[in-house]
Amino acid sequence: MSETKEIKVSTTDSESGYMYREGKPEGFFYLDHRTTDLKFNIITDVHVTAGNVHDSVPYLERLDRQRERFGFNVEAVALDSGYLTTPICKGLVDRNVFGVIGHRRFKSSKGLMPKWKYKYDKETDTYRCPNGEVLKYSTTDRDGYRHYKSNPESCSTCPLLSQCTKSKNHQKVITRHVWEDYKEQIRENRLSKSGKMLYKKRKETIERSFADGKELHGLRYCRLRGRENVQEQALMTATAQNIKKIANHLAKLG
Structure with missing residues (x-):
């Protein structure tokens, strides 16, 4: 069963929109x-x-x-x-x-390293993690994001694993938009x-x-x-x- 997003509508001005932003007043x-x-x-x-x-x-x-x-x-x-x-x-x-x-x-997940620590190599179209392992291109989703995945076997013994991913299969995934350049x-x-x-x-x-x-x-x-x-x-x-x-x-x- 798919979840439906609730859209709040003002009873006094239906053309206004409900705004919620950090540091800003909340309301219509x-x-x-x-x-x-x-x-x-x-x-x-x-x-x-x-x-x-x-x-x-x-x-x-x-x-x-x-x-x-x-x-x-x-x-x-x-x-x-x-x-x-x-x-x-x-x-x-x-x-x-x-x-x-x-x-x-952008705040990274608590306890995990930020994305900027993973270096992108344009020539090989790969990412390299802080421990030197390569994340290779896997697929592109319908929103235009290219997915780069690590080798779970190498990651399972990595000393930085706990700071890298919480994935159960020990695989790090990084996304990069096709227009990121x-x-x-x-x-x-x-x-x-x-x-x-x-x-x-x-x-x-x-x-x-x-x-x-x-x-x-x-x-x-x-x-x-x-x-x-x-x-x-x-x-x-x-x-x-x-x-x-x-x-x-x-x-x-x-």
């Missing part, structure tokens, strides 16, 4: 996905979704919309760790956009001099834009129910913020 929310430019912090795109829609889902579509509608020549983007997915990494590389995405630390390229961008500078600017641009919208323009709470009404509120808020930004810039120019 809408999310404002917005984009700002680096030079003037002008909001160039606003898109509202239900609170249970992951940040990464609408991203590439919204990026393409801005490029096509406004003719933007997007050279680089800076995103937080929530956008570090293989489809987005591949999408940025395919679009020739220099992507910088925050690092996300794109994610590694984005990681290299983040560690570059340009990448560090670009990511640092996030605090001064998009994070500041969200903060101003919430603290100064009432975007912390929805005025009306329904996604379209919330989208309208978010657009009007962005318009007010942009008018102030443009006015301040023109005032500086005299």
Whole structure:
């Protein structure tokens, strides 16, 4: 018997979504996905979704919309760790956009060594464990993950076995997405001099834009129910913020 996932639905606004994230308030929310430019912090795109829609889902579509509608020549983007997915990494590389995405630390199972300690060899398409044993390619699942498996006979006598796997057959399995190379390229961008500078600017641009919208323009709470009404509120808020930004810039120019 297959398990069914329970989806919570609000009795007052069915178009909102139930959000549960570590360090965030829990409940029914809408999310404002917005984009700002680096030079003037002008909001160039606003898109509202239900609170249970992951940040990464609408991203590439919204990026393409801005490029096509406004003719933007997007050279680089800076995103937080929530956008570090293989489809987005591949999408940025395919679009020739220099992507910088925050690092996300995944916690390994208690008592087990983290995945980064297993080194991947691109030439042989294998992984090598800290004890020097090779994990060979086995199969690719329908989600695009390649499985690499160790030799149970070698693992059964390994002194690091208890720190490596809890598998009853003493076999270590590591997965690697078929687009993992794109994610590694984005990681290299983040560690570059340009990448560090670009990511640092996030605090001064998009994070500041969200903060101003919430603290100064009432975007912390929805005025009306329904996604379209919330989208309208978010657009009007962005318009007010942009008018102030443009006015301040023109005032500086005299």
